[in-house]
Amino acid sequence: MIRFDSDYTEGAHPSILRLLSDTNMEQTCGYGEDDYCLRAADRLKELCHAPDADVHFITGGTQTNLALITAALRPHQGVISADTGHIAVHESGAIEASGHKILTLPNTDGKISARQIAEMCEAHYDDETREHMVQPGLVYLSQPTELGTLYSARELADIRSTCGRFGLFLYIDGARCGYGLAAESADFSLPLLAELCDAFYIGGTKVGALFGEALLILHPALQRDFRYILKQRVGRLAKGRLLGLQFLALFTDDLYLRISQHADRLACRIRDALSACGCPMLLHSDTNQQFPVLPDDVCEKLSEKYVFSHWQRFDDTHSVVRFCTGWATKEENVDMLIRDITALLKNG
Amino acid sequence: MIRFDSDYTEGAHPSILRLLSDTNMEQTCGYGEDDYCLRAADRLKELCHAPDADVHFITGGTQTNLALITAALRPHQGVISADTGHIAVHESGAIEASGHKILTLPNTDGKISARQIAEMCEAHYDDETREHMVQPGLVYLSQPTELGTLYSARELADIRSTCGRFGLFLYIDGARCGYGLAAESADFSLPLLAELCDAFYIGGTKVGALFGEALLILHPALQRDFRYILKQRVGRLAKGRLLGLQFLALFTDDLYLRISQHADRLACRIRDALSACGCPMLLHSDTNQQFPVLPDDVCEKLSEKYVFSHWQRFDDTHSVVRFCTGWATKEENVDMLIRDITALLKNG
Amino acid sequence: MIRFDSDYTEGAHPSILRLLSDTNMEQTCGYGEDDYCLRAADRLKELCHAPDADVHFITGGTQTNLALITAALRPHQGVISADTGHIAVHESGAIEASGHKILTLPNTDGKISARQIAEMCEAHYDDETREHMVQPGLVYLSQPTELGTLYSARELADIRSTCGRFGLFLYIDGARCGYGLAAESADFSLPLLAELCDAFYIGGTKVGALFGEALLILHPALQRDFRYILKQRVGRLAKGRLLGLQFLALFTDDLYLRISQHADRLACRIRDALSACGCPMLLHSDTNQQFPVLPDDVCEKLSEKYVFSHWQRFDDTHSVVRFCTGWATKEENVDMLIRDITALLKNG
């Protein structure tokens, strides 16, 4: 079986494994205070033009979201998210387990707008009984979104401005940050994220690392005592250097961007081949996730050879499915998928 | 500087790195449902004579403790622990952050007794206002303890019996399980732990893995829906196979036991050399942690060349320090340490 | 100003004040273990034909909901509620603060159906990644609903049966229970609630008491150690007898039903008078809350003399408002309101 069901089906980029192996017998202190973590943090701060950022390396995305949101909210506050947001759907209630309501807004292609956020806040503060309701405290976005789409620089700036108006923190989940940066249509950059956000993370797990995310905290109020909260809520990796080393490797010689471009290019090849056959897409994406609408019998035949995700039912005879490429996806597998799917669609 | 300050100063045992490298480009599903995790789980169940155990691989000890204790306690219950227990001291209040009080008992050489547990429970249930106090729900032990000592099989059986009497779950933190099993004085075994405990974990992070602990859940009430709780409270590793692979390597050809014996033997060499110089120990340990009482000027000189932990003040001129060996500790470094410390003590 | 904005604008029914006054200097033990609480509990168990129920008297509805839901759910479970449910909207995130997600379903006239509940549960258990989502654990209804409507006995029985099928607890918030029981269309009874629910409460605060709700717990698993959870999560009233005494008074000589009938009758008079003028209602209610659609200028004029709640905007020139009667509402005030509103509508 050939897998297109996620971007974490393989291990790590070989240059990461090599670095881990080369440094294996060195002795360092633990919990992320070693030299490798310091160097990786410095490199990210430089790339983001954010010398005053605090950088924390964390094992996974759910943990990163949980720790940051916990640090940011007072007990009576909630987090604004698209109803498709990862924290709202796929983290088993981790945010609620930390005591906070998720205030969901209906998404458009995975995104929410500054206007929706403003309307939610106005409704809250206009209500005389607002103290009986959850106060919005932070906006959670993902870039790219769960649906592979991207916020434009303009949209992000508008949201930032709305956050300022209502005293909200702005936090961006960058689990697939690389695939966003590498996209053809992208008009944002790491320095822009650092300028607009109070915190954001650059994902490693889905972009070539064994595991690990790099959280940059820009706002001083969120920086304060964050390491306590990290240890308390999600634990810290004893051999913390493993995280620093992986990000050093990813951010050497543009590796992070190069492997992301590879994935995006292959995903767009799949998209274009499908479109050429007249297959509609759920939405337009130029990152590593594509959501075609396929006849059910085509899906069934494809499933004998490929693993991919059923996303949602489209109509009685069609489904939306997801094909996901990654840093490790092989060109020949994409060629084969395109051949097979094209044949099935034509004969369907 | 030569480090004796912890058992997680190096990377992983080379056979682990090799296995990760050999399987790197394979595609598997995520979150611990791959074949490697299944095989590792089967191997541990066999070793523990526990075919009905549920096995979960988790990235670290704090996370393992948090998830298991969260799953086991109802909201009004607390966990009984030695006052030196890891959860009571060094997890930044993670257990309290999940809503539960830690009911501490004074330790003797890091251990608590069945009798102490029984007295705490009797005092609770004898009190007419017990509903205004936290109800004991689970006993947390570590084997070996934070001080390197071991519970005997008899002590464990007594505690198990007391737990039965008061409706308490019994859970053992085996972060350094290998160093316990390998100790000369050990009269317990993995099957015994599986027989007596409702849950326990076999530590990887401190015994040769990059990271990872293997939690065995024996009691069906704790098995139920545990994966939900794991995801919610501490996250699950996307590339879950990394955990399974490491435990497969550790439990091939007795590697886990062999590297633990190596560490214990070196620690005992340090202990015996110090004792031969008349240096008192805080307590008797035959695992990988040793706690000698050293003159402060000796400590200071040693610190120029070695890293080790200050444990507690002993008197105006002496401190208790901790030397910790590990699977990767080199014999020649132990030789050198013994030479240096012996010389300092004789000239002191 | 004359208030029609809630059913808790006055103090308590005079027979309650009298009983408090008559027993004021008696000495009793605290925390609800006195004779008055025991007698009140016995009376409610008899009325509900539920000799094995546990009865707890609690100061308010938010606290009752919080304590019961906390006792019922395991950490990874959530509570199913209408999107208009009190816990979902007006309790400042109290349920989330206790760690649990509220799984909302769209309401129809304030109600949800057995079918909606079944579909939510099926979607959950059909999903392969269900462990990354919150597991439904309990269904929360209110009777009457937030919109004054009532579930029929048949609807309740269907929901009970669905709960059985998916292992869900069923809990009913009866803050306005009396106004439901007294309604003309009501085909449910206290014994029916006791038969169908795992727990429900009979509201005092909104039905003539100074404060207080009587929670009946039917399911043994929820009864266990509930007093611990009550103390821990919401506190218990030191002078607990105040609660028992009030429920004794309310359930003597049918007082609870009589004052509820009074309120319902007056609310229906308002409803009928408005309908007679051609004023549409948001929905049909025969309990103590009525939701007419009024022209904005009529609302404005009425506001000079009466206090009532703005509920939602209807269109550019009309609003839905709420008139609420209670045990203490005076007939002459209702007469006057009807006269004024009729005049305004006719001249409008």
Add this chain to the structure above:
Amino acid sequence: MIRFDSDYTEGAHPSILRLLSDTNMEQTCGYGEDDYCLRAADRLKELCHAPDADVHFITGGTQTNLALITAALRPHQGVISADTGHIAVHESGAIEASGHKILTLPNTDGKISARQIAEMCEAHYDDETREHMVQPGLVYLSQPTELGTLYSARELADIRSTCGRFGLFLYIDGARCGYGLAAESADFSLPLLAELCDAFYIGGTKVGALFGEALLILHPALQRDFRYILKQRVGRLAKGRLLGLQFLALFTDDLYLRISQHADRLACRIRDALSACGCPMLLHSDTNQQFPVLPDDVCEKLSEKYVFSHWQRFDDTHSVVRFCTGWATKEENVDMLIRDITALLKNG
């Protein structure tokens, strides 16, 4: 049976009942925003010389402690308390259930010292691994203490100064505040509490009210959004005016002080009579709680006629017991108790 087991055995002072009765049929808005609450708040601010305080009326002490501590602490912080503190012992783990560890210090006669607090903080901040431990965030005292003793003005000032040095909030639980203010040895006042504390409460439940505590918040950071937290964590009383009315009555014509003096005087009469018989006391108290050491056979005989609390075992034949007087204690019952106990001790 005559009760000396607590100060909440009777209802409320008659002037409170009268005021509730006189205002019973008035209509007001709910949740503490009515005129009575505003007037009561103004009166307390005036008495405390604290025009900028926020005053909140809350139904009980456990709820008050929980809400204030929740508002004050960030997730990784804990509260410093005497090991005898009410929050540490008798609130069923309510503070831990809100996520925070209680950092206990050994008490001396129910009190802790500025020096103990400073040493705990120094130990925390001196530790290199402090991020793995709970950070002290707030000091919790009670005045009078659980053992009836009082902090002097000097002791309070020293603690305040230590709090300043380590960035700790200072909060005082005044459940029995009246009995402290009325004590002969008291050298503190309400304005002093308002000057030194970031928040404190004046207890009603144990000093003549049906229920209710008045929380004064001085520090602006704790004032912010406190009503949200109150609603979320412990609920707010729908008929909030009941709380305002009671405090208006208590703080009219010095009622609060007068009834407290009455209770203290009677408690001291018991103390002096016992001392005159040579009966030792656990400690010196001049508030409403007295802790004599009595022979077990005397205790047993007394128990046939009086209810009082067993506090702790003293030796094989003696126990420490607690006699508690209150605003409602009758002089003739104290006379009788003294006669009986004196006779028993002399014949013993």
